[in-house]
Amino acid sequence: MLAYKDVTKTYTPGQPPALLGATLRVAPGEMVALLGPSGAGKSTLIRCANGLVRPEAGAVTVAGQPVITLGSAELRAVRRKVAVIFQEFHLIDRFSVLKNVLTGRLGQVSFWRAALGLWSAADVAMARELLARVGLEGQERKLARELSGGQRQRVAIARAMMQAPEILLGDEPVASLDPVTGRSILRLIADLTVERRLTTVLSLHDVTLAREFCLRAVGVSGGRIVYDGPMADVTPDVMNAIYGSGGV
Ligand SMILES: Nc1ncnc2c1ncn2[C@@H]1O[C@H](COP(=O)(O)OP(=O)(O)OP(=O)(O)O)[C@@H](O)[C@H]1O
Ligand SMILES: [Mg+2]
Incomplete structure (x- = not known):
């Protein structure tokens, strides 16, 4: 189980936060698509889960344990449970x-x-x-x-x-790949998620691919989670709320 509670992260004082009060729970065996325009806060959300980014408020827990704990040994133990794959x-x-x-x-x-x-x-x-x-x-x-x-x-x-790992995070894991290869990689991740009861969260630019593989979508816009629900309910109105009217 990966849980965020009211997580807020500001990189630069005086600038708007990259994440604002993000609350989210993802269960083992789930594969969630993170959707949102560039700069929405998707990578920040992912980095908060393995301790790469330290939020100034709120808590992130992996299997009930806070990601940011006091002792470095404990932090290592929690981080070991979180694997990340990247676009590059x-x-x-x-x-x-x-x-x-x-x-x-x-x-x-x-x-x-x-x-x-x-x-x-x-x-x-x-x-x-x-x-x-x-x-x-x-x-x-x-x-x-x-x-x-x-x-x-x-x-x-x-x-x-x-x-x-218990948690598998992917920050645009198929963005550098052609659609056929991207699809085969998502198929593999989906199968591993079921086989190993992983808690899987992937940011995906390609909404068509996200629809094929993820039953649940989380929409991020301006640092806020503006949608969390079934992928099947991601209507054009929801897409507008996530991407803005200039979006996909
Ligand atoms: N290391 C950093 N230092 C300062 N600002 C940052 C840093 N990383 C991200 N930001 C800012 O935080 C906000 C959210 O960025 P983030 O990278 O999380 O967005 P994203 O949704 O992953 O975007 P993209 O789709 O382009 O990857 C943006 O305004 C970005 O400029
Ligand atoms: Mg990003």
């Missing part, structure tokens, strides 16, 4: 596919073991299994830079799953 994949180009996936384990193993490449046999087996699950069997030794965009996002998803 954020792989390490000069590392092999397998090693990129293993870095998903960094929160759990000691820095030195990782730096020396001393991954446990169990971790390597898990990484290989995940690569097979995302459709990259036999590609383990390739370098990340040798992959296509869709393959790179598959590696990023396998890396995210290596964390054994």
Whole structure:
């Protein structure tokens, strides 16, 4: 369960807040589409859930535990439960596919073991299994830079799953991909959400794709959540409320 309660974030004093009183609960097994125009606050909402952004008011909890806790060990423990994938994949180009996936384990193993490449046999087996699950069997030794965009996002998803997360966040995870590849990535995320009971929140620019895969939509505009409900009820009027009349 991922929960936001009255979350407000202002980056620059004197400027309007990027998020204002955002309240939202997403349950395990749900896959929610975050919709909203550029600058609405979607990335800010996502970053508040893994501690990358610290709201000045309100609370974000993961499985009932606040994301911002006092001790750094506790913070690490909570953050480990939250995996994020990005538009630009954020792989390490000069590392092999397998090693990129293993870095998903960094929160759990000691820095030195990782730096020396001393991954446990169990971790390597898990990484290989995940690569097979995302459709990259036999590609383990390739370098990340040798992959296509869709393959790179598959590696990023396998890396995210290596964390054994409870929450999966995606900040425009298919925005760099063509529609066919984007659809196959969303299919994979939807299947993993069900298989692993993930709590999944994805910001998506492509509303058509969002409609295909997400039963619930959350509309953000000017830092406020202006819609939260079934995707089926996202009518042209709701679209206007989210995107403004100049929108889609
Ligand atoms: N690091 C930052 N420093 C200052 N202002 C920021 C920062 N990040 C975001 N903002 C501002 O906060 C507001 C919300 O930005 P955010 O990136 O959350 O929007 P978004 O909905 O993700 O937009 P996009 O669709 O373009 O990615 C914007 O006004 C943006 O300029
Ligand atoms: Mg953004």
